[in-house]
Amino acid sequence: MRQLKLGVMISGSGTNLQALIDACSQSDYPAQISVVIANRPNAKGLKRAKEAGIDAVCIDHTGYDDRASFEDAIHDCLKEHEVELVCLAGFMRILNAEFVNRWKDRMINIHPSLLPSYKGLHTHARAIEDGVRFGGCTIHFVRPEMDNGPILMQTVVPIAAGETEESLAAKILFYEHQMYPAAVRLIAEGKVRVSGNKVVYSDTDLGTKGMISPLV
Ligand code: GRF
Secondary structure, rough: OOOOOEEEEEEEOOHHHHHHHHOOOOOOOOEEEEEEEEEOOHHHHHHHHHOOOOOEOOOOOOOOOOHHHHHHHHHHHHOOOOOEEEEEEOOOOOOOOOHHOOOOEEEEEOOOOOOOOOOOOHHHHHHHHOOOEEEEEEEEEOOOOOOOEEEEEEEEEEEEOOOHHHHHHHHHHHHHHHHHHHHHHHOOOOOEEEEEEEEEOOOOOHHHHOOEEEOO
């Protein structure tokens, strides 16, 4: 079985990375992680990668004069590991358009809201503050504008009365961990492609694959 080579980029805890590590450890999973890159030396995800025997590289942004040279180092590392798909999983640095365009339609991100609502930080607190009834998470192909790009998969999560930022974050994170391996599988199996600003599924029977919802 051909396995798509992934490069996972993180900044912190790496629970989504862990979900991908666990998926990749299954013999029938069509992807493998070639390298994990963190921009912070103390990112817990680096330890997760090392424990799984995966190359774990710290490219510390504070060691570079500017964003372009930092991103060149990341790009070189991804190329060195023959990465075919970049998975941003809690990578907390803005990426320049030049870097994003080098990986156009070959880089995805997970964001803890139902995009295009609630881009940026503190998504859960803002959703609760606004009194919206649903939150969720999104996996999308990356474009130069932050938290923007063709949507591959979304999960909708109800916001209960009395919900706190922490309780909502935990609920959503549970679904992030289901969604990331499922999204990578769809790409690895060639079942999706990007057409303009949208993701198109190769087979109409896959129409509901882009939705994971505890409601259905
Ligand atoms: C997740 O909530 C993800 O949606 C966001 O950053 C967080 C990363 O969490 N982009 P983890 O490092 O995977 O635990």
